[in-house]
Amino acid sequence: MAEHEPMxxxxxxETRDFLARLEELALKSEEAxxxxxxxxxxxxxxxxxxxxxxxxxxxxxxxxxxxxxxxxFFYIRELHPKKIDVSSVTDxxxxxxxxMQNEINVLDDGGKPSESSQGMRDASEAFLRQMKIDNGDDxxxxxxxxxxxxxxxxxxxSGGAAAPSPAPVPEPPPQYYIGAAKQEEKTDDGSLHVYExxxxxxxxxxxxxxxxxxxxxxxxxxxxxxxxLPDKLLEDPEAADKIEKNGLRLYMTADQPLGEIKKKLExxxxxxxxxxxxxxxxxxxxIWPTRADVAKAAAEESExxxxxxxxVDGAKSVPPAxxxxxxxxxxxxxxxxxxxxxxxxxxxxxxxxxxxxxxxxIAESMVVQNPDLKGLEIENFEKAARQLHKINGELQDSVxxxxxxxxxxxxxxxxxxxxxxxKKLGKKAHLLFKGESTEVDKTINDHIGDPLxxxxxxxxxxxIEMPADRVAAGKPETGTVTLAAMNSGGEVILRIMDDGxxxxxxxxxxxxxxxxxxxxxxxxYTDQEIYHFIxxxxxxTNDNVTxxxxxGVGMDVVVSNIKSLGxxxxxxxxPGKGSTTTIRIPLTLAIIEGMSVGVGSARFTVPISAIRxxxxxxxxEVFKDTDGREMIMEDGxxxxxxxxxxxxxxxxxxxDINRGILMLLESRGGGLFALHADELMGVQEIVVKPVPKYxxxxxxxxxxxxxxxxxDGSISLILDAQILGSILK
Amino acid sequence: xDDENLLDEEDTQKDKYLAxxxxxxxxxxxxxxxxxxxxxxxxxxxPEVPDYIxxxxxxxxxxxxxxxxxxxxxxxxxxxxxxxxxxxxxxDDMLIGLIIDAVSEVxxxxxxxxxxxxxxxxxxxxxxxxxxxxxxxxxxVVLLLDWKRLFSREDxxxxxxMQGDKEETSSxxxxxxx
Numbered sequence: 066m067a068e069h070e071p072m073x074x075x076x077x078x079e080t081r082d083f084l085a086r087l088e089e090l091a092l093k094s095e096e097a098x099x100x101x102x103x104x105x106x107x108x109x110x111x112x113x114x115x116x117x118x119x120x121x122x123x124x125x126x127x128x129x130x131x132x133x134x135x136x137x138f139f140y141i142r143e144l145h146p147k148k149i150d151v152s153s154v155t156d157x158x159x160x161x162x163x164x165m166q167n168e169i170n171v172l173d174d175g176g177k178p179s180e181s182s183q184g185m186r187d188a189s190e191a192f193l194r195q196m197k198i199d200n201g202d203d204x205x206x207x208x209x210x211x212x213x214x215x216x217x218x219x220x221x222x223s224g225g226a227a228a229p230s231p232a233p234v235p236e237p238p239p240q241y242y243i244g245a246a247k248q249e250e251k252t253d254d255g256s257l258h259v260y261e262x263x264x265x266x267x268x269x270x271x272x273x274x275x276x277x278x279x280x281x282x283x284x285x286x287x288x289x290x291x292x293x294l295p296d297k298l299l300e301d302p303e304a305a306d307k308i309e310k311n312g313l314r315l316y317m318t319a320d321q322p323l324g325e326i327k328k329k330l331e332x333x334x335x336x337x338x339x340x341x342x343x344x345x346x347x348x349x350x351x352i353w354p355t356r357a358d359v360a361k362a363a364a365e366e367s368e369x370x371x372x373x374x375x376x377v378d379g380a381k382s383v384p385p386a387x388x389x390x391x392x393x394x395x396x397x398x399x400x401x402x403x404x405x406x407x408x409x410x411x412x413x414x415x416x417x418x419x420x421x422x423x424x425x426x427i428a429e430s431m432v433v434q435n436p437d438l439k440g441l442e443i444e445n446f447e448k449a450a451r452q453l454h455k456i457n458g459e460l461q462d463s464v465x466x467x468x469x470x471x472x473x474x475x476x477x478x479x480x481x482x483x484x485x486x487x488k489k490l491g492k493k494a495h496l497l498f499k500g501e502s503t504e505v506d507k508t509i510n511d512h513i514g515d516p517l518x519x520x521x522x523x524x525x526x527x528x529i530e531m532p533a534d535r536v537a538a539g540k541p542e543t544g545t546v547t548l549a550a551m552n553s554g555g556e557v558i559l560r561i562m563d564d565g566x567x568x569x570x571x572x573x574x575x576x577x578x579x580x581x582x583x584x585x586x587x588x589x590y591t592d593q594e595i596y597h598f599i600x601x602x603x604x605x606t607n608d609n610v611t612x613x614x615x616x617g618v619g620m621d622v623v624v625s626n627i628k629s630l631g632x633x634x635x636x637x638x639x640p641g642k643g644s645t646t647t648i649r650i651p652l653t654l655a656i657i658e659g660m661s662v663g664v665g666s667a668r669f670t671v672p673i674s675a676i677r678x679x680x681x682x683x684x685x686e687v688f689k690d691t692d693g694r695e696m697i698m699e700d701g702x703x704x705x706x707x708x709x710x711x712x713x714x715x716x717x718x719x720x721d722i723n724r725g726i727l728m729l730l731e732s733r734g735g736g737l738f739a740l741h742a743d744e745l746m747g748v749q750e751i752v753v754k755p756v757p758k759y760x761x762x763x764x765x766x767x768x769x770x771x772x773x774x775x776x777d778g779s780i781s782l783i784l785d786a787q788i789l790g791s792i793l794k
Numbered sequence: 795x796d797d798e799n800l801l802d803e804e805d806t807q808k809d810k811y812l813a814x815x816x817x818x819x820x821x822x823x824x825x826x827x828x829x830x831x832x833x834x835x836x837x838x839x840x841p842e843v844p845d846y847i848x849x850x851x852x853x854x855x856x857x858x859x860x861x862x863x864x865x866x867x868x869x870x871x872x873x874x875x876x877x878x879x880x881x882x883x884x885x886d887d888m889l890i891g892l893i894i895d896a897v898s899e900v901x902x903x904x905x906x907x908x909x910x911x912x913x914x915x916x917x918x919x920x921x922x923x924x925x926x927x928x929x930x931x932x933x934x935v936v937l938l939l940d941w942k943r944l945f946s947r948e949d950x951x952x953x954x955x956m957q958g959d960k961e962e963t964s965s966x967x968x969x970x971x972x
Contacts, residue, residue, distance in 0.1 A: 424855040713841035780838040
């Protein structure tokens with residue numbers, strides 16, 4: 066990730082949030098085959114915010130695209146058209162989300178987003194036009210430009226609405242923008258004052274329109290109703306000049322006295338002139354639009370502030386479909402509250418904190434186990450040391466928990482994959498989540514997405530049958546893929562279950578035979594082992610390469626990604642009933658339990674999770690083959706013996722194999738091998754540190770995955786059983 | 795640190811070199827990349843790296859590789875003594891420790907006293923950016939190291955490959971399974 070200015074960073078962060086939410090909403094709506102009113106509002110708002118902030122970042126194509134999508138939802142929200150092709154609308158939203166996501170990624174990588182969204186915009190405009198025609202509305206009437214024409218009248222007077230017809234101002238349209246929120250009272254109400262405020266900014270401060278926008282935004286909540294000149298702050302390229310010349314003119318109705326308004330406005334930064342006066346009525350205002358105009362202007366300018374939709378008469382025209390799905394999603398108002406309690410912290414800062422805690426743990430043991438203390442009777446010291454140890458432990462736990470994030474976000478992304486695939490393949494499937502609130506380390510969360518995606522693709526492509534076949538097999542037409550997560554000890558277990566056809570044992574076996582993957586007689590293979598073949602690189606049972614599968618990449622990516630997280634994958638299947646993929650990953654990567662072993666004067670650490678068991682071989686148990694390679698029979702397998710001193714050239718190591726100890730480790734691909742060490746020195750929690758880059762450039766396949774500091778300050782190298790095993794071959 | 799400060803610092807450190815000796819030669823390295831100078835610490839050896847990389851050390855919780863510059867420049871290994879120093883430098887966000895015979899001083903060598911090294915084939919002068927003449931001391935020169943090149947990723951890779959090949963022919967165990 067490139068370094069950004071704070072503003073760009075905030076933009077990227079916020080926009081990503083919005084895009085994720087948009088995708089979620091779009092998928093939810095598609096599933097319900099209707100747009101709930103809350104969702105329409107939220108999509109509209111999100112697009113609107115993206116539009117505004119993208120315009121500020123000079124990302125015109127994003128901004129214009131957001132505007133085009135916003136148009137569709139503006140139409141849906143205002144006129145409640147009866148015929149909405151929810152799938153197509155969703156397609157547009159998703160396509161737009163993808164486009165923006167790509168552009169944001171480019172921006173994040175330090176590039177300059179330059180893709181044009183013209184094609185997409187044209188398509189969405191054409192679509193909107195068609196939708197209007199289908200619903201009997203005049204497609205040429207730009208809603209935002211129609212003055213006075215209101216939602217319900219526009220439906221009937223198709224065509225005639227182009228001319229402003231203020232006469233039949235009907236029920237106020239359900240719009241809640243600046244001030245319009247409280248439009249029930251008439252403004253000249255005795256308790257309300259009408260003010261005019263003229264703000265002049267220091268022209269040297271730059272970005273006047275943005276400053277004005279900030280004022281408007283922060284002030285709108287304070288007063289009943291507010292309008293301002295120039296009326297297009299962000300869209301109008303000349304806004305800054307106008308503000309510089311005439312100042313920002315605010316017209317508002319409020320129940321606060323003049324002094325209070327003045328005081329609040331005075332806090333604005335870079336203000337060089339402020340003039341607030343009270344007007345007799347709104348008629349004196351240079352701008353005071355009618356309610357219909359409010360809606361129109363607001364749609365273009367401002368942030369809606371009241372997301373909740375009060376019941377107005379107009380709501381009667383809400384199509385039943387919309388009404389039906391008034392499912393209580395996390396309302397925007399609720400989410401606001403959450404936001405205020407959350408701060409976003411850069412991961413680097415957390416990593417730094419984590420490092421420091423790691424050092425603290427080491428420093429602690431350096432003090433407490435200091436050789437100078439040996440043999441001393443120091444009861445009070447030990448008491449204090451225990452206290453320190455306890456606090457350190459808690460500190461470590463809470464720092465670790467800072468890095469923990471729920472899997473929910475990653476899970477939800479899978480919805481999109483299921484949707485896209487089922488749509489293209491003509492299958493029906495839906496995704497169920499279980500335990501999505503399970504928390505894992507951020508690094509894990511970031512790396513689990515790809516493997517999950519491949520497994521789910523595989524499930525849908527190979528597992529779930531075509532709807533007709535499913536019905537014939539007596540299963541529900543729509544298949545179910547379940548994504549479940551749970552904590553178990555120090556591990557997270559992820560299960561991906563589908564109720565499809567299951568794996569074809571014979572087909573996999575025959576394909577494995579063709580590819581010469583079999584290493585022992587076929588009859589000796591267990592089902593599990595056979596299923597494991599699908600994780601081999603280049604393995605595919607699909608004869609045709611499709612967009613989604615058949616190339617054989619994918620599942621091997623799953624294994625290597627999971628392995629790099631220190632986890633494991635296994636596969637199980639019940640023919641005709643479905644298959645289950647189980648992933649096990651350690652909860653955290655930063656601190657692991659390791660067995661410290663000594664080879665000569667060198668110290669190595671082997672992750673406990675990699676050790677199956679350790680054996681002290683009896684004389685004669687270790688035998689040599691014709692090439693002089695040592696082996697031992699364990700678990701019915703012939704395991705090669707690896708001597709660390711030989712592969713790493715350690716001179717002062719124990720040579721007599723019977724005096725050392727053998728650790729049985731599992732190598733990549735599942736084979737066992739025995740690692741010979743002089744002695745086991747005990748299990749301890751270690752803080753994993755990466756090998757310095759300079760060394761990892763040179764030695765990327767030495768079987769060393771990291772290093773750690775021992776209690777006495779010396780360094781121990783962490784061995785990677787996977788790689789060690791493969792070095793043998 | 796804001797830009798202005800950075801500029802200031804650059805300025806005061808310009809043309810300043812930390813001089814150290816390896817055998818009879820005096821080398822200089824830009825003071826700006828030098829983080830600190832420490833005595834020799836216990837070194838943990840790392841397998842399967844070229845022998846000039848002595849291993850890694852623990853510098854107050856940071857793990858950094860140490861390179862023996864004698865070996866790096868193809869000279870003979872010499873036992874470390876009290877005078878042996880480790881210069882910790884930062885290159886490309888990596889900390890690297892350089893083991894050298896002794897540190898002498900920080901010297902000022904204006905850019906116009908630096909002459910480019912002769913273009914010789916097959917020489918270590920590839921890593922010498924220039925030869926600095928010392929004012930007032932006729933005939934004494936300092937070899938200014940091109941630290942960027944010395945520790946660039948490509949160079950490290952190339953050297954690593956070379957070394958790997960050598961190992962492979964010399965011993966059974968140096969196998970690289972690429």
